[in-house]
Amino acid sequence: MSLNEANSAFQDADFADDLKIGDIERPAERAYQGIRRAILKGILPSGAHLREEALAQMTGTSRTPVREALRRVVAEGLARADNRHRYVSDFSFKEVSIVFDIRIRLESFAARVAAENITDSELAELDHILAEIDRIENVGQPAATERFAELNSRFHNTIIKATRSMQMQTLSAQAVSLPLEVIKQFVWEQTVNIAQSNDQHRVIVTALKQRNPDWAENAMAGHILSTKPHRPSIMPRG
Amino acid sequence: MSLNEANSAFQDADFADDLKIGDIERPAERAYQGIRRAILKGILPSGAHLREEALAQMTGTSRTPVREALRRVVAEGLARADNRHRYVSDFSFKEVSIVFDIRIRLESFAARVAAENITDSELAELDHILAEIDRIENVGQPAATERFAELNSRFHNTIIKATRSMQMQTLSAQAVSLPLEVIKQFVWEQTVNIAQSNDQHRVIVTALKQRNPDWAENAMAGHILSTKPHRPSIMPRG
DNA sequence: CGACATGACTTTGTATACAAATATCGTATG
Protein backbone atom coordinates (compact mmCIF):
# COMPACT_ATOMS: atom_id res chain seq x y z
CA MET A 1 0.00 0.00 0.00
CA SER A 2 1.12 3.52 -0.66
CA LEU A 3 0.49 4.88 2.77
CA ASN A 4 3.84 6.38 3.43
CA GLU A 5 3.16 9.60 1.63
CA ALA A 6 0.06 10.04 3.73
CA ASN A 7 2.03 9.76 6.92
CA SER A 8 4.94 11.87 5.91
CA ALA A 9 2.47 14.48 4.73
CA PHE A 10 1.85 15.82 8.22
CA GLN A 11 5.31 15.64 9.64
CA ASP A 12 6.38 19.13 8.76
CA ALA A 13 3.19 21.18 8.60
CA ASP A 14 1.50 23.35 11.19
CA PHE A 15 -1.60 21.32 11.77
CA ALA A 16 -2.65 22.84 15.04
CA ASP A 17 -3.56 25.82 12.93
CA ASP A 18 -5.03 24.00 9.97
CA LEU A 19 -7.15 21.73 12.14
CA LYS A 20 -8.26 24.49 14.49
CA ILE A 21 -7.28 22.58 17.59
CA GLY A 22 -4.96 25.19 18.95
CA ASP A 23 -7.24 26.26 21.77
CA ILE A 24 -8.33 22.85 22.97
CA GLU A 25 -6.37 22.20 26.11
CA ARG A 26 -7.49 18.77 27.28
CA PRO A 27 -5.11 16.44 25.43
CA ALA A 28 -7.63 13.63 25.00
CA GLU A 29 -10.13 15.96 23.34
CA ARG A 30 -7.41 17.69 21.41
CA ALA A 31 -6.14 14.39 20.04
CA TYR A 32 -9.63 13.24 19.18
CA GLN A 33 -10.62 16.43 17.38
CA GLY A 34 -7.31 16.57 15.58
CA ILE A 35 -7.51 13.02 14.28
CA ARG A 36 -11.17 13.33 13.39
CA ARG A 37 -10.67 16.53 11.45
CA ALA A 38 -7.58 15.18 9.73
CA ILE A 39 -9.59 12.22 8.51
CA LEU A 40 -12.56 14.28 7.40
CA LYS A 41 -10.36 16.82 5.68
CA GLY A 42 -8.62 14.08 3.78
CA ILE A 43 -5.20 14.84 5.28
CA LEU A 44 -5.34 11.26 6.47
CA PRO A 45 -6.72 9.49 3.40
CA SER A 46 -8.67 6.25 3.31
CA GLY A 47 -6.50 3.34 4.26
CA ALA A 48 -3.81 5.45 5.92
CA HIS A 49 -2.08 3.74 8.81
CA LEU A 50 -2.78 5.66 12.03
CA ARG A 51 0.56 5.60 13.84
CA GLU A 52 0.30 6.60 17.47
CA GLU A 53 3.56 8.48 17.73
CA ALA A 54 2.94 10.43 14.51
CA LEU A 55 -0.57 11.37 15.65
CA ALA A 56 0.78 12.40 19.05
CA GLN A 57 3.16 14.77 17.34
CA MET A 58 0.48 15.99 14.97
CA THR A 59 -1.92 16.84 17.78
CA GLY A 60 0.73 18.01 20.20
CA THR A 61 -0.01 15.40 22.85
CA SER A 62 1.44 12.08 23.93
CA ARG A 63 0.49 8.56 22.91
CA THR A 64 -1.81 7.98 25.86
CA PRO A 65 -4.56 10.38 24.83
CA VAL A 66 -3.99 9.43 21.20
CA ARG A 67 -4.75 5.79 21.97
CA GLU A 68 -7.91 6.86 23.72
CA ALA A 69 -8.87 9.05 20.80
CA LEU A 70 -8.20 6.24 18.37
CA ARG A 71 -10.65 4.01 20.21
CA ARG A 72 -13.31 6.69 19.85
CA VAL A 73 -12.52 7.19 16.20
CA VAL A 74 -12.73 3.45 15.55
CA ALA A 75 -15.98 3.16 17.51
CA GLU A 76 -17.43 5.96 15.40
CA GLY A 77 -16.51 4.14 12.24
CA LEU A 78 -14.04 6.74 11.03
CA ALA A 79 -11.26 4.17 11.32
CA ARG A 80 -11.05 0.42 11.49
CA ALA A 81 -8.90 -1.73 13.75
CA ASP A 82 -6.92 -4.73 12.68
CA ASN A 83 -4.79 -6.84 15.05
CA ARG A 84 -2.68 -4.08 16.49
CA HIS A 85 -3.00 -1.31 13.93
CA ARG A 86 -5.67 1.12 12.91
CA TYR A 87 -6.43 2.48 9.44
CA VAL A 88 -8.66 5.23 8.13
CA SER A 89 -11.99 3.84 6.92
CA ASP A 90 -13.06 4.32 3.38
CA PHE A 91 -16.09 6.51 2.91
CA SER A 92 -17.28 4.99 -0.31
CA PHE A 93 -20.75 5.83 -1.49
CA LYS A 94 -21.75 2.28 -0.65
CA GLU A 95 -20.61 2.59 2.98
CA VAL A 96 -22.21 5.96 3.54
CA SER A 97 -25.38 4.75 1.89
CA ILE A 98 -25.61 1.72 4.12
CA VAL A 99 -25.10 3.76 7.26
CA PHE A 100 -28.00 5.92 6.20
CA ASP A 101 -30.16 2.86 5.72
CA ILE A 102 -29.22 1.75 9.22
CA ARG A 103 -29.94 5.21 10.58
CA ILE A 104 -33.37 5.19 8.97
CA ARG A 105 -34.23 2.01 10.84
CA LEU A 106 -32.61 2.99 14.10
CA GLU A 107 -33.84 6.56 14.39
CA SER A 108 -37.33 5.89 13.17
CA PHE A 109 -37.59 3.26 15.88
CA ALA A 110 -36.23 5.80 18.34
CA ALA A 111 -38.95 8.23 17.27
CA ARG A 112 -41.53 5.52 17.87
CA VAL A 113 -40.29 4.86 21.39
CA ALA A 114 -39.89 8.57 22.05
CA ALA A 115 -43.52 9.18 21.15
CA GLU A 116 -44.45 7.04 24.12
CA ASN A 117 -41.97 8.51 26.57
CA ILE A 118 -41.20 12.12 25.68
CA THR A 119 -41.81 14.75 28.34
CA ASP A 120 -43.46 18.13 27.91
CA SER A 121 -40.19 19.89 28.61
CA GLU A 122 -38.48 17.89 25.88
CA LEU A 123 -41.27 18.84 23.48
CA ALA A 124 -40.70 22.46 24.44
CA GLU A 125 -37.01 22.01 23.77
CA LEU A 126 -37.81 20.66 20.30
CA ASP A 127 -40.07 23.64 19.63
CA HIS A 128 -37.23 25.89 20.66
CA ILE A 129 -34.83 24.16 18.26
CA LEU A 130 -37.36 24.50 15.43
CA ALA A 131 -37.58 28.21 16.09
CA GLU A 132 -33.82 28.57 16.20
CA ILE A 133 -33.46 26.80 12.87
CA ASP A 134 -36.11 29.12 11.38
CA ARG A 135 -34.02 32.06 12.50
CA ILE A 136 -30.95 30.99 10.51
CA GLU A 137 -30.04 33.59 7.93
CA ASN A 138 -27.61 33.71 5.01
CA VAL A 139 -28.57 30.21 3.97
CA GLY A 140 -25.84 28.67 1.91
CA GLN A 141 -23.04 30.38 3.79
CA PRO A 142 -20.69 28.13 5.76
CA ALA A 143 -21.69 29.75 9.07
CA ALA A 144 -25.35 29.01 8.41
CA THR A 145 -24.60 25.41 7.49
CA GLU A 146 -22.52 25.03 10.63
CA ARG A 147 -25.29 26.48 12.77
CA PHE A 148 -27.85 24.20 11.17
CA ALA A 149 -25.61 21.19 11.72
CA GLU A 150 -25.43 21.98 15.41
CA LEU A 151 -29.16 22.53 15.84
CA ASN A 152 -29.97 19.50 13.70
CA SER A 153 -27.77 17.36 15.94
CA ARG A 154 -29.54 18.68 19.00
CA PHE A 155 -32.91 17.95 17.45
CA HIS A 156 -32.07 14.34 16.72
CA ASN A 157 -30.31 13.81 20.03
CA THR A 158 -33.22 15.21 21.99
CA ILE A 159 -35.52 12.65 20.42
CA ILE A 160 -33.09 9.83 21.01
CA LYS A 161 -32.73 10.84 24.65
CA ALA A 162 -36.51 10.92 24.95
CA THR A 163 -36.57 7.16 24.47
CA ARG A 164 -35.31 6.93 28.08
CA SER A 165 -32.95 4.17 27.03
CA MET A 166 -29.23 4.35 27.62
CA GLN A 167 -28.66 1.55 25.12
CA MET A 168 -30.56 3.44 22.46
CA GLN A 169 -28.44 6.49 23.13
CA THR A 170 -25.21 4.54 22.96
CA LEU A 171 -26.05 2.76 19.74
CA SER A 172 -27.60 5.75 18.01
CA ALA A 173 -24.68 7.97 18.87
CA GLN A 174 -22.45 5.66 16.88
CA ALA A 175 -24.78 5.18 13.97
CA VAL A 176 -25.51 8.88 13.72
CA SER A 177 -22.11 10.41 14.30
CA LEU A 178 -20.47 9.12 11.15
CA PRO A 179 -23.12 10.14 8.64
CA LEU A 180 -23.56 13.52 10.25
CA GLU A 181 -19.86 14.23 10.01
CA VAL A 182 -19.39 12.86 6.54
CA ILE A 183 -22.45 14.60 5.27
CA LYS A 184 -21.59 17.92 6.75
CA GLN A 185 -18.28 17.58 4.99
CA PHE A 186 -19.26 16.28 1.58
CA VAL A 187 -22.93 16.37 0.91
CA TRP A 188 -24.64 19.29 2.52
CA GLU A 189 -22.84 22.01 0.64
CA GLN A 190 -24.65 20.79 -2.43
CA THR A 191 -27.95 19.43 -1.23
CA VAL A 192 -28.99 20.69 2.18
CA ASN A 193 -32.29 22.50 2.21
CA ILE A 194 -32.78 23.99 5.64
CA ALA A 195 -36.37 25.07 5.13
CA GLN A 196 -37.43 21.69 3.80
CA SER A 197 -35.60 19.92 6.59
CA ASN A 198 -37.32 22.01 9.23
CA ASP A 199 -40.70 21.35 7.68
CA GLN A 200 -40.03 17.69 8.21
CA HIS A 201 -38.81 18.39 11.74
CA ARG A 202 -42.08 20.14 12.43
CA VAL A 203 -44.07 17.15 11.26
CA ILE A 204 -42.05 14.89 13.53
CA VAL A 205 -42.63 17.14 16.52
CA THR A 206 -46.35 17.23 15.81
CA ALA A 207 -46.46 13.45 15.74
CA LEU A 208 -44.55 13.32 19.02
CA LYS A 209 -46.90 15.84 20.63
CA GLN A 210 -49.82 13.64 19.68
CA ARG A 211 -47.96 10.66 21.14
CA ASN A 212 -48.51 8.88 17.87
CA PRO A 213 -45.75 6.24 17.53
CA ASP A 214 -46.64 5.10 14.02
CA TRP A 215 -46.66 8.60 12.65
CA ALA A 216 -43.50 9.60 14.47
CA GLU A 217 -41.72 6.54 13.14
CA ASN A 218 -42.84 7.16 9.58
CA ALA A 219 -42.06 10.87 9.68
CA MET A 220 -38.56 10.27 10.99
CA ALA A 221 -37.90 7.58 8.38
CA GLY A 222 -39.01 9.94 5.64
CA HIS A 223 -36.90 12.75 6.98
CA ILE A 224 -33.70 10.75 7.06
CA LEU A 225 -34.51 9.17 3.73
CA SER A 226 -34.71 12.63 2.21
CA THR A 227 -31.21 13.44 3.42
CA LYS A 228 -29.68 10.21 2.19
CA PRO A 229 -27.35 10.78 -0.74
CA HIS A 230 -28.65 8.91 -3.76
CA ARG A 231 -26.00 9.62 -6.36
CA PRO A 232 -22.45 8.32 -6.08
CA SER A 233 -21.27 11.45 -7.81
CA ILE A 234 -21.72 13.61 -4.74
CA MET A 235 -19.17 11.56 -2.83
CA PRO A 236 -15.84 13.13 -3.70
CA ARG A 237 -13.93 10.40 -1.98
CA GLY A 238 -15.99 7.46 -3.18
CA MET B 1 -25.66 5.58 46.28
CA SER B 2 -24.69 2.40 48.05
CA LEU B 3 -21.86 1.48 45.79
CA ASN B 4 -19.19 0.99 48.35
CA GLU B 5 -20.18 -2.53 49.26
CA ALA B 6 -19.92 -3.49 45.65
CA ASN B 7 -16.37 -2.29 45.45
CA SER B 8 -15.15 -3.69 48.70
CA ALA B 9 -16.69 -6.99 47.70
CA PHE B 10 -13.81 -7.95 45.42
CA GLN B 11 -10.92 -6.63 47.42
CA ASP B 12 -10.19 -9.79 49.32
CA ALA B 13 -11.43 -12.61 47.12
CA ASP B 14 -9.64 -14.76 44.59
CA PHE B 15 -11.30 -13.58 41.43
CA ALA B 16 -8.79 -14.87 38.97
CA ASP B 17 -10.19 -18.26 39.85
CA ASP B 18 -13.82 -17.33 40.05
CA LEU B 19 -13.77 -15.40 36.80
CA LYS B 20 -11.71 -17.99 34.94
CA ILE B 21 -9.19 -15.48 33.70
CA GLY B 22 -6.15 -17.16 35.15
CA ASP B 23 -4.83 -18.38 31.85
CA ILE B 24 -5.33 -15.26 29.79
CA GLU B 25 -1.91 -13.72 29.43
CA ARG B 26 -2.45 -10.57 27.41
CA PRO B 27 -3.32 -7.95 30.05
CA ALA B 28 -5.74 -6.01 27.87
CA GLU B 29 -7.77 -9.12 27.11
CA ARG B 30 -7.44 -10.33 30.67
CA ALA B 31 -8.76 -7.03 32.02
CA TYR B 32 -11.60 -6.98 29.51
CA GLN B 33 -12.73 -10.54 30.19
CA GLY B 34 -12.42 -10.05 33.93
CA ILE B 35 -14.49 -6.89 33.99
CA ARG B 36 -17.06 -8.28 31.57
CA ARG B 37 -17.52 -11.47 33.55
CA ALA B 38 -17.66 -9.62 36.84
CA ILE B 39 -20.48 -7.48 35.49
CA LEU B 40 -22.38 -10.41 33.99
CA LYS B 41 -21.96 -12.48 37.15
CA GLY B 42 -23.32 -9.65 39.23
CA ILE B 43 -20.13 -9.27 41.25
CA LEU B 44 -20.17 -5.72 39.95
CA PRO B 45 -23.85 -4.83 40.31
CA SER B 46 -25.79 -2.29 38.31
CA GLY B 47 -24.67 1.20 39.13
CA ALA B 48 -21.36 0.13 40.66
CA HIS B 49 -18.56 2.62 40.15
CA LEU B 50 -15.81 1.06 38.05
CA ARG B 51 -12.61 2.26 39.68
CA GLU B 52 -9.54 1.76 37.57
CA GLU B 53 -7.14 0.86 40.33
CA ALA B 54 -9.53 -1.61 41.93
CA LEU B 55 -10.20 -3.28 38.59
CA ALA B 56 -6.48 -3.43 37.88
CA GLN B 57 -5.98 -5.30 41.13
CA MET B 58 -8.97 -7.51 40.49
CA THR B 59 -7.73 -8.56 37.07
CA GLY B 60 -4.07 -8.63 37.98
CA THR B 61 -3.01 -5.97 35.50
CA SER B 62 -2.27 -2.27 35.59
CA ARG B 63 -4.53 0.69 34.91
CA THR B 64 -3.47 1.06 31.29
CA PRO B 65 -5.12 -2.11 29.98
CA VAL B 66 -8.01 -1.56 32.38
CA ARG B 67 -8.75 1.81 30.81
CA GLU B 68 -8.70 0.20 27.42
CA ALA B 69 -11.00 -2.57 28.61
CA LEU B 70 -13.37 -0.04 30.13
CA ARG B 71 -13.73 1.67 26.78
CA ARG B 72 -14.71 -1.63 25.21
CA VAL B 73 -17.13 -2.40 28.01
CA VAL B 74 -18.75 1.01 27.66
CA ALA B 75 -18.95 0.69 23.88
CA GLU B 76 -20.66 -2.66 24.32
CA GLY B 77 -23.22 -1.12 26.59
CA LEU B 78 -22.22 -3.10 29.66
CA ALA B 79 -21.22 0.13 31.38
CA ARG B 80 -21.97 3.78 30.89
CA ALA B 81 -19.59 6.71 31.06
CA ASP B 82 -20.21 9.94 32.85
CA ASN B 83 -17.74 12.87 32.93
CA ARG B 84 -14.74 10.99 34.21
CA HIS B 85 -16.24 7.92 35.79
CA ARG B 86 -17.82 4.72 34.54
CA TYR B 87 -20.65 2.76 36.09
CA VAL B 88 -22.16 -0.64 35.43
CA SER B 89 -25.24 -0.35 33.23
CA ASP B 90 -28.56 -1.58 34.42
CA PHE B 91 -29.95 -4.53 32.55
CA SER B 92 -33.57 -3.84 33.17
CA PHE B 93 -36.12 -5.72 31.14
CA LYS B 94 -36.90 -2.49 29.35
CA GLU B 95 -33.28 -1.96 28.27
CA VAL B 96 -32.78 -5.53 27.13
CA SER B 97 -36.08 -5.44 25.32
CA ILE B 98 -35.20 -2.30 23.43
CA VAL B 99 -31.84 -3.66 22.36
CA PHE B 100 -33.65 -6.65 20.91
CA ASP B 101 -35.95 -4.36 18.99
CA ILE B 102 -32.92 -2.56 17.62
CA ARG B 103 -31.29 -5.85 16.75
CA ILE B 104 -34.38 -6.96 14.88
CA ARG B 105 -34.17 -3.90 12.67
CA LEU B 106 -30.40 -3.97 12.26
CA GLU B 107 -29.86 -7.64 11.61
CA SER B 108 -32.86 -8.11 9.37
CA PHE B 109 -31.49 -5.28 7.25
CA ALA B 110 -28.11 -7.01 7.33
CA ALA B 111 -29.76 -10.20 6.06
CA ARG B 112 -31.33 -8.21 3.24
CA VAL B 113 -28.01 -6.76 2.16
CA ALA B 114 -26.28 -10.09 2.65
CA ALA B 115 -28.74 -11.77 0.29
CA GLU B 116 -27.38 -9.56 -2.45
CA ASN B 117 -23.72 -9.96 -1.61
CA ILE B 118 -23.07 -13.31 0.03
CA THR B 119 -20.51 -15.61 -1.60
CA ASP B 120 -20.83 -19.32 -2.19
CA SER B 121 -18.10 -20.05 0.31
CA GLU B 122 -19.96 -18.09 2.96
CA LEU B 123 -23.10 -20.05 2.19
CA ALA B 124 -21.06 -23.22 2.62
CA GLU B 125 -19.80 -21.90 5.95
CA LEU B 126 -23.39 -21.31 7.06
CA ASP B 127 -24.32 -24.85 6.04
CA HIS B 128 -21.40 -26.10 8.09
CA ILE B 129 -22.56 -24.15 11.14
CA LEU B 130 -26.09 -25.53 10.76
CA ALA B 131 -24.68 -29.06 10.73
CA GLU B 132 -22.54 -28.38 13.79
CA ILE B 133 -25.53 -27.06 15.70
CA ASP B 134 -27.48 -30.17 14.74
CA ARG B 135 -24.70 -32.27 16.23
CA ILE B 136 -25.01 -30.71 19.68
CA GLU B 137 -25.94 -33.32 22.28
CA ASN B 138 -27.01 -33.17 25.92
CA VAL B 139 -29.29 -30.26 25.20
CA GLY B 140 -29.95 -28.31 28.34
CA GLN B 141 -26.52 -28.96 29.84
CA PRO B 142 -24.29 -25.89 30.29
CA ALA B 143 -21.70 -27.25 27.86
CA ALA B 144 -24.34 -27.61 25.13
CA THR B 145 -25.66 -24.11 25.74
CA GLU B 146 -22.13 -22.76 25.60
CA ARG B 147 -21.44 -24.58 22.34
CA PHE B 148 -24.68 -23.31 20.83
CA ALA B 149 -23.87 -19.77 21.91
CA GLU B 150 -20.57 -19.96 20.08
CA LEU B 151 -22.03 -21.42 16.88
CA ASN B 152 -24.98 -19.06 17.00
CA SER B 153 -22.59 -16.11 17.20
CA ARG B 154 -20.67 -17.42 14.22
CA PHE B 155 -23.88 -17.82 12.27
CA HIS B 156 -25.00 -14.27 12.84
CA ASN B 157 -21.53 -12.83 12.31
CA THR B 158 -21.09 -14.66 9.03
CA ILE B 159 -24.24 -13.05 7.70
CA ILE B 160 -23.24 -9.63 8.94
CA LYS B 161 -19.85 -9.99 7.31
CA ALA B 162 -21.54 -11.02 4.07
CA THR B 163 -22.97 -7.51 3.76
CA ARG B 164 -19.44 -6.45 2.70
CA SER B 165 -19.80 -3.34 4.82
CA MET B 166 -17.34 -2.44 7.55
CA GLN B 167 -19.81 0.03 9.02
CA MET B 168 -22.45 -2.66 9.26
CA GLN B 169 -19.99 -4.92 11.03
CA THR B 170 -18.97 -2.22 13.47
CA LEU B 171 -22.49 -1.20 14.37
CA SER B 172 -23.88 -4.71 14.51
CA ALA B 173 -21.07 -5.91 16.73
CA GLN B 174 -22.16 -3.42 19.33
CA ALA B 175 -25.86 -4.00 19.04
CA VAL B 176 -25.44 -7.75 19.10
CA SER B 177 -22.80 -8.22 21.76
CA LEU B 178 -24.84 -7.01 24.69
CA PRO B 179 -28.00 -9.03 24.10
CA LEU B 180 -26.01 -12.14 23.32
CA GLU B 181 -24.11 -11.89 26.58
CA VAL B 182 -27.05 -10.95 28.72
CA ILE B 183 -29.20 -13.61 27.18
CA LYS B 184 -26.66 -16.32 27.56
CA GLN B 185 -26.50 -15.36 31.19
CA PHE B 186 -30.11 -14.84 32.11
CA VAL B 187 -32.54 -15.96 29.51
CA TRP B 188 -31.34 -19.01 27.66
CA GLU B 189 -31.22 -21.36 30.59
CA GLN B 190 -34.95 -21.14 30.65
CA THR B 191 -36.06 -20.55 27.11
CA VAL B 192 -33.50 -21.53 24.50
CA ASN B 193 -34.72 -24.12 22.07
CA ILE B 194 -31.80 -25.20 19.93
CA ALA B 195 -33.79 -27.28 17.46
CA GLN B 196 -36.33 -24.52 16.87
CA SER B 197 -33.58 -21.95 16.53
CA ASN B 198 -31.76 -24.01 13.95
CA ASP B 199 -34.96 -24.53 11.97
CA GLN B 200 -35.15 -20.77 11.70
CA HIS B 201 -31.48 -20.61 10.79
CA ARG B 202 -32.13 -23.06 7.98
CA VAL B 203 -34.93 -20.91 6.60
CA ILE B 204 -32.63 -17.88 6.63
CA VAL B 205 -29.92 -19.78 4.79
CA THR B 206 -32.40 -20.96 2.18
CA ALA B 207 -33.52 -17.39 1.59
CA LEU B 208 -29.90 -16.29 1.27
CA LYS B 209 -29.15 -19.09 -1.19
CA GLN B 210 -32.02 -17.91 -3.34
CA ARG B 211 -30.67 -14.36 -3.08
CA ASN B 212 -34.09 -13.29 -1.91
CA PRO B 213 -33.61 -10.09 0.11
CA ASP B 214 -37.24 -9.72 1.23
CA TRP B 215 -37.45 -13.25 2.47
CA ALA B 216 -34.04 -13.12 4.17
CA GLU B 217 -35.00 -9.91 5.91
CA ASN B 218 -38.30 -11.29 7.11
CA ALA B 219 -36.83 -14.60 8.24
CA MET B 220 -34.11 -12.91 10.25
CA ALA B 221 -36.58 -10.56 11.88
CA GLY B 222 -38.78 -13.48 12.86
CA HIS B 223 -35.83 -15.40 14.21
CA ILE B 224 -34.63 -12.63 16.50
CA LEU B 225 -38.18 -11.82 17.51
CA SER B 226 -38.59 -15.37 18.70
CA THR B 227 -35.57 -15.06 20.96
CA LYS B 228 -36.62 -11.74 22.44
CA PRO B 229 -37.64 -12.08 26.08
CA HIS B 230 -41.26 -11.08 26.46
CA ARG B 231 -41.83 -11.42 30.18
CA PRO B 232 -40.08 -9.20 32.71
CA SER B 233 -40.03 -12.14 35.10
CA ILE B 234 -37.20 -13.88 33.31
CA MET B 235 -34.85 -10.99 34.00
CA PRO B 236 -33.42 -11.74 37.42
CA ARG B 237 -31.75 -8.36 37.66
CA GLY B 238 -34.46 -6.20 36.83
C1' DC C 1 19.33 -17.87 -8.16
C1' DG C 2 16.09 -18.58 -4.52
C1' DA C 3 14.71 -19.67 0.20
C1' DC C 4 15.40 -18.75 4.60
C1' DA C 5 17.63 -17.27 8.86
C1' DT C 6 19.13 -13.28 11.32
C1' DG C 7 19.25 -8.90 13.25
C1' DA C 8 18.20 -4.01 13.19
C1' DC C 9 14.30 -1.10 13.18
C1' DT C 10 9.55 0.20 13.74
C1' DT C 11 5.31 0.03 16.10
C1' DT C 12 2.27 -1.15 19.62
C1' DG C 13 1.55 -2.89 24.57
C1' DT C 14 2.24 -2.25 29.54
C1' DA C 15 3.55 -0.34 33.85
C1' DT C 16 4.33 3.47 36.60
C1' DA C 17 5.27 8.14 38.28
C1' DC C 18 3.35 12.34 38.60
C1' DA C 19 -0.28 16.06 37.79
C1' DA C 20 -4.89 17.65 37.91
C1' DA C 21 -9.43 17.33 39.20
C1' DT C 22 -12.87 16.04 42.34
C1' DA C 23 -14.92 14.24 46.43
C1' DT C 24 -14.85 13.80 51.47
C1' DC C 25 -14.82 15.07 55.96
C1' DG C 26 -13.81 17.82 59.92
C1' DT C 27 -13.94 22.30 61.76
C1' DA C 28 -15.08 26.88 62.52
C1' DT C 29 -18.42 30.37 62.26
C1' DG C 30 -22.78 32.82 61.64
Next chain:
DNA sequence: CATACGATATTTGTATACAAAGTCATGTCG
Protein backbone atom coordinates in the same frame (compact mmCIF):
# COMPACT_ATOMS: atom_id res chain seq x y z
C1' DC D 1 -27.60 23.81 64.25
C1' DA D 2 -26.77 24.58 59.51
C1' DT D 3 -23.51 25.99 56.37
C1' DA D 4 -19.34 27.41 54.28
C1' DC D 5 -14.66 26.64 54.05
C1' DG D 6 -10.39 24.28 53.63
C1' DA D 7 -7.21 20.47 54.23
C1' DT D 8 -6.84 15.75 52.94
C1' DA D 9 -7.68 11.71 50.42
C1' DT D 10 -9.25 9.56 46.37
C1' DT D 11 -9.65 9.07 41.54
C1' DT D 12 -8.79 9.96 36.90
C1' DG D 13 -5.65 12.13 33.22
C1' DT D 14 -1.11 12.39 31.05
C1' DA D 15 3.57 11.52 29.89
C1' DT D 16 7.21 8.49 29.51
C1' DA D 17 10.30 4.53 29.96
C1' DC D 18 10.68 0.08 28.84
C1' DA D 19 9.06 -4.57 26.96
C1' DA D 20 7.22 -7.33 23.37
C1' DA D 21 5.82 -8.18 18.92
C1' DG D 22 6.12 -7.66 14.28
C1' DT D 23 8.40 -5.96 9.79
C1' DC D 24 11.82 -5.54 6.60
C1' DA D 25 16.15 -5.83 4.55
C1' DT D 26 20.35 -8.10 4.21
C1' DG D 27 23.34 -11.72 3.69
C1' DT D 28 24.34 -16.63 3.68
C1' DC D 29 23.72 -21.22 2.39
C1' DG D 30 21.60 -24.79 -0.32
